[in-house]
Every structure is written in C-alpha cells, then in structure tokens.
Amino acid sequence: MGEIILLIVFLAVLFDVSNGWNDSANAIATVVSTRVLSPLKAVGMAAVMNILGAFFSTAVAKTIGEGLVSPEAVTNLVVVAALITAFLWNASMTRIGMPISCSHALIGGLIGASVAFGGAGILNVGGVRKIFLSLLISPVAGLVFGYLVMKLLIVLVGNFSPGSINRNFGRLQLFSSAFMAFSHGSNDAQKAMGVITLALVSSGYLHSLEVPVWVILICGLAMGLGTALGGWRVIKTLGVNMLKLQPIHGFAAETSAAVTIIVSSHFGLPVSTTHVVTTAIMGVGATKRLSAVRWGLARKIILAWIFTLPLCFGAGWLIMEALMHV
Numbered sequence: 499m500g501e502i503i504l505l506i507v508f509l510a511v512l513f514d515v516s517n518g519w520n521d522s523a524n525a526i527a528t529v530v531s532t533r534v535l536s537p538l539k540a541v542g543m544a545a546v547m548n549i550l551g552a553f554f555s556t557a558v559a560k561t562i563g564e565g566l567v568s569p570e571a572v573t574n575l576v577v578v579a580a581l582i583t584a585f586l587w588n589a590s591m592t593r594i595g596m597p598i599s600c601s602h603a604l605i606g607g608l609i610g611a612s613v614a615f616g617g618a619g620i621l622n623v624g625g626v627r628k629i630f631l632s633l634l635i636s637p638v639a640g641l642v643f644g645y646l647v648m649k650l651l652i653v654l655v656g657n658f659s660p661g662s663i664n665r666n667f668g669r670l671q672l673f674s675s676a677f678m679a680f681s682h683g684s685n686d687a688q689k690a691m692g693v694i695t696l697a698l699v700s701s702g703y704l705h706s707l708e709v710p711v712w713v714i715l716i717c718g719l720a721m722g723l724g725t726a727l728g729g730w731r732v733i734k735t736l737g738v739n740m741l742k743l744q745p746i747h748g749f750a751a752e753t754s755a756a757v758t759i760i761v762s763s764h765f766g767l768p769v770s771t772t773h774v775v776t777t778a779i780m781g782v783g784a785t786k787r788l789s790a791v792r793w794g795l796a797r798k799i800i801l802a803w804i805f806t807l808p809l810c811f812g813a814g815w816l817i818m819e820a821l822m823h824v
C-alpha cells in the first residue's frame with residue numbers, strides 16, 4: 499500500500515481521535531453533570547459504545563465518500579488537505595472548551611481542497627445539497643424533539659416526588675447515555691471511514707465504495723480512544739455551564755438526540771452530533787423557562803458552528819494550494 503494511503507489512514511485516525519476528544523461531551527456531558535456516573539466511568543462506557551456504533555452501518559461513509567465529490571475527480575492530496583484542516587480545527591477548539599461540529603470541519607475542508615484542486619465544477623451539487631440540508635435540519639429536529647420529549651415526561655411523571663423522579667431517571671439515564679454514545683459512533687466514526695474509502699477508490703485499491711472491515715475497526719477504535727481522552731472543558735461547557743440538569747432532563751436530551759442521530763445514520767445522512775445534542779439540551783431547558791438556558795453561552799456556541807464550515811473551507815483551500823506547490 500502506497501505511502502500516501504498510509505499517511506491518509508494516519509491523518510484519519512488523528513481526526514477521529516480529535517473528533518472523539520471534542521465529541522465525548524455529546525455522549526457523557528449530561529450523565530456526568532447529573533452525577534449519575536463519575537467522569538471516568540462515563541468516559542469508559544462512551545468509548546465502548548462509540549466503537550460498537552461504528553459497526554451499525556456504512557451508509558454515512560458512502561455519502562461522504564461520493565456525495566461531495568467523485569473519487570475519480572480528485573487526488574489523495576485533496577483528502578490529506580481536508581484531514582489536516584479538520585484535525586487542526588478540532589484540536590484547537592477542544593483546547594479552549596468550545597463544542598464545535600467536527601462534521602462541518604471535515605466537510606468544509608474537503609470542499610475547499612476539492613475546489614482548489616479542480617474548481618467548483620468537480621463538486622457533486624446534488625450530494626452537497628443533501629448533506630447541507632441534513633446538517634441544517636438535524637439541529638432543529640433535536641431542539642423540537644427535546645422539547646416535546648421533556649413535555650411528555652412532565653405530563654407522565656409530573657405528580658411524582660422529586661426524589662423518586664431523580665432516582666428512577668438516574669437509572670434510566672445509564673441506558674440513554676449509552677444509546678447516545680452508540681448513535682454518535684454510528685454517524686461520526688463513519689466520516690473518517692468515508693474519506694479513507696474515497697482515497698482507496700481514488701488510488702485504485704478499491705473498485706467501489708464498500709468500506710473494508712479494517713477501516714471500520716480502526717476508525718471505531720480511534721473514536722473510542724478520543725472519547726476516552728475526554729474533552730473535559732467541552733463537557734463542562736455543555737453539561738454544566740449551559741443548563742442546570744437533573745437526571746430527567748439528561749434522559750430527555752440524550753434520548754431525543756440519539757433517536758435523531760440514529761435515524762440519520764440509517765438513511766446515510768451525515769449530521770453534526772454536537773449540534774443535535776446541544777439543541778436537544780436547549781429544547782429540554784426551554785420547557786422549564788427560556789431563561790433556564792444560558793443563551794449568552796449558547797450564542798457563542800452557535801457562532802462557532804456558523805464560522806466552522808467557511809473557515810475550514812478557506813483553510814482546506816489554502817492547504818491544498820500549498821501542497822500542490824510543494
């Protein structure tokens with residue numbers, strides 16, 4: 499296997515580690531903030547479930563591998579530039595405790611590098627539209643679903659004592675947080691699988707976008723490792739600083755977000771799991787009162803999301819230009 503492919507696999511593993519590092523908050527921020535699990539136990543559980551989730555389906559990997567650009571239209575340098583861009587953005591944002599969309603970072607980097615290589619004409623317009631729609635609609639679904647699930651729970655158990663509610667939903671949150679971690683692996687681990695498979699097809703090592711088992715395994719393990727490292731500042735931002743959570747709120751947010759993500763994975767739609775989880779928490783918080791959510795912090799998170807894709811597009815374009823002139 500060529501050196502460039504080995505470099506791509508290495509960079510994809512780095513990307514997945516940084517993805518799991520930032521997105522560990524998605525799976526465990528709520529279960530840690532409600533004190534249902536200790537941080538160490540929560541991280542261990544999330545790491546295992548992320549690895550299992552990576553084997554759920556390869557539909558998202560295929561969308562990434564051919565949805566943005568045809569494998570025949572790009573070189574492996576495009577993939578290298580996209581992965582370098584996404585890794586640097588993920589790592590820097592995690593260092594400052596900002597939950598961002600690793601999906602936006604990778605997709606923005608891949609589009610920017612592709613345009614630098616062959617112009618906008620090599621992009622798959624239909625695929626780009628499908629991916630952008632899924633990235634835009636999924637956070638709205640998380641917000642609405644989080645609000646509705648929490649409202650339903652209030653109707654069903656609102657007359658029970660707070661102690662009984664916390665005790666029972668504390669147990670249920672063990673399952674909802676595991677489900678959340680599984681759904682995260684089912685969607686986010688597949689993005690790196692998609693770019694590795696894109697490179698393998700582009701190089702002639704594969705003749706179709708069928709993801710090899712070894713690619714699924716290393717991407718799942720890398721995501722699990724990143725989760726095990728734990729982006730503690732991001733966990734604090736999502737699980738503590740944005741909204742004061744009780745176990746019932748954590749259960750509602752995790753369940754609504756996990757269902758949204760797993761359905762998207764089934765249909766091959768890449769979504770930002772960070773967006774979905776955060777908007778689900780916002781939706782749950784809005785059932786208490788709008789002031790329960792710290793909207794100032796939420797505004798900063800939203801701004802980071804908005805700027806991720808265009809900044810990574812620009813960085814991907816610049817890195818690709820630099821690589822072509824080396």
